[in-house]
Amino acid sequence: MDRSMSVSLWCEEVEEDQSQDQDQTEARGHTVGSSQLRAAWDPTVSGHRVIQRLLHVEERYTPSILYITLIQREPERRDELAKWALEVCCECGCDEAVFPLSVSLMDRFLSASLSLPVSPCCLAAGCVLIASKLTECDNVAADTLCAAAEYSFQPSNLREMERVILATLRWDTAAVTPQDFLPHFLASVEERGDGDSGDSEEALLSTLRRHSDTLAAMCACDSRFLGAPPSLVAAASLNCALRGLGDKGPAQLAVICEALAELCQADLAVLQCYSDMIEYSLRQRLRSGLQQGPTEKEEEVENERPGTPTDMREIDF
Numbered sequence: 001m002d003r004s005m006s007v008s009l010w011c012e013e014v015e016e017d018q019s020q021d022q023d024q025t026e027a028r029g030h031t032v033g034s035s036q037l038r039a040a041w042d043p044t045v046s047g048h049r050v051i052q053r054l055l056h057v058e059e060r061y062t063p064s065i066l067y068i069t070l071i072q073r074e075p076e077r078r079d080e081l082a083k084w085a086l087e088v089c090c091e092c093g094c095d096e097a098v099f100p101l102s103v104s105l106m107d108r109f110l111s112a113s114l115s116l117p118v119s120p121c122c123l124a125a126g127c128v129l130i131a132s133k134l135t136e137c138d139n140v141a142a143d144t145l146c147a148a149a150e151y152s153f154q155p156s157n158l159r160e161m162e163r164v165i166l167a168t169l170r171w172d173t174a175a176v177t178p179q180d181f182l183p184h185f186l187a188s189v190e191e192r193g194d195g196d197s198g199d200s201e202e203a204l205l206s207t208l209r210r211h212s213d214t215l216a217a218m219c220a221c222d223s224r225f226l227g228a229p230p231s232l233v234a235a236a237s238l239n240c241a242l243r244g245l246g247d248k249g250p251a252q253l254a255v256i257c258e259a260l261a262e263l264c265q266a267d268l269a270v271l272q273c274y275s276d277m278i279e280y281s282l283r284q285r286l287r288s289g290l291q292q293g294p295t296e297k298e299e300e301v302e303n304e305r306p307g308t309p310t311d312m313r314e315i316d317f
Helices: 019-032 048-059 065-071 077-091 098-113 122-136 141-148 155-168 180-192 198-220 230-245 251-262 269-289 297-303
Strands: none
Touching: 048 141, 048 180, 048 230, 065 098, 077 098, 077 141, 077 198, 098 122, 098 155, 098 198, 122 141, 122 155, 122 180, 141 155, 180 198, 180 230, 180 251, 198 230, 230 251, 230 269, 251 269
16 A cells, blocks of 8 residues: 555545436335345354343443433424424434434434534435435435435535534444344243244244334434433333233233343343333324314224234324
């Protein structure tokens, strides 16, 4: 390698032709995930040792107490940015790990700066762009993010915001999110299966994963869960998903809940409290979505335990 060659870590990629980007975006929208190769689940990278490592690392990515306190006073603006990022991720067909990571980046940036930039949407878009680059083979195009914000900022502004975010976070962007814990917690639930057949057990785990992802995304949009450890959010989301499916008895749910509390190193009462908070938040959003429909369904939503939607877009964020 020529030592005289200057090497820079700044994001200086050249924007491709817009027509080519548009064609790629449209093709990606029709075949979400088909162009990405995924490695099969490897049991050797799971287990108690990996969970302990994630529990140790997650503490360094928690926003400051001052930021959490300030956000709790006026959570609307932060929640609006998180909901906008969720809409963009859904429209672009991003991987489920992109949205929680982008919200984590946004919260950590705001925790370090304690002030919103001139264009808050540009900040949210920059976090989505960074998270997409970290977790996907084909990241979201800058022009796509600008279009989602109705061109309130230009691609050059987005690239500059990306530099500011990376400099503020000192390039420490691979944060731990609830989605990092869910596969390991699901593996533990699978080990405690009740002897079902392979096909039904696999379908149950797939459904649990989708429901848990949905509930964890809902928590990311709710400032009441800001500052909660990702492991606790993941365990509570999985616990609520198991409750919502209703295919296990109270004794089985109690055993799994105790196992989840042990895995995330949380008190059982705390896990149950967060599970109830998630169900309450879900009930509020489902009731909000029914306000435009028949009024006779509101009492039914109030009295029954809410089932867990399989898609984030089924919840009125």
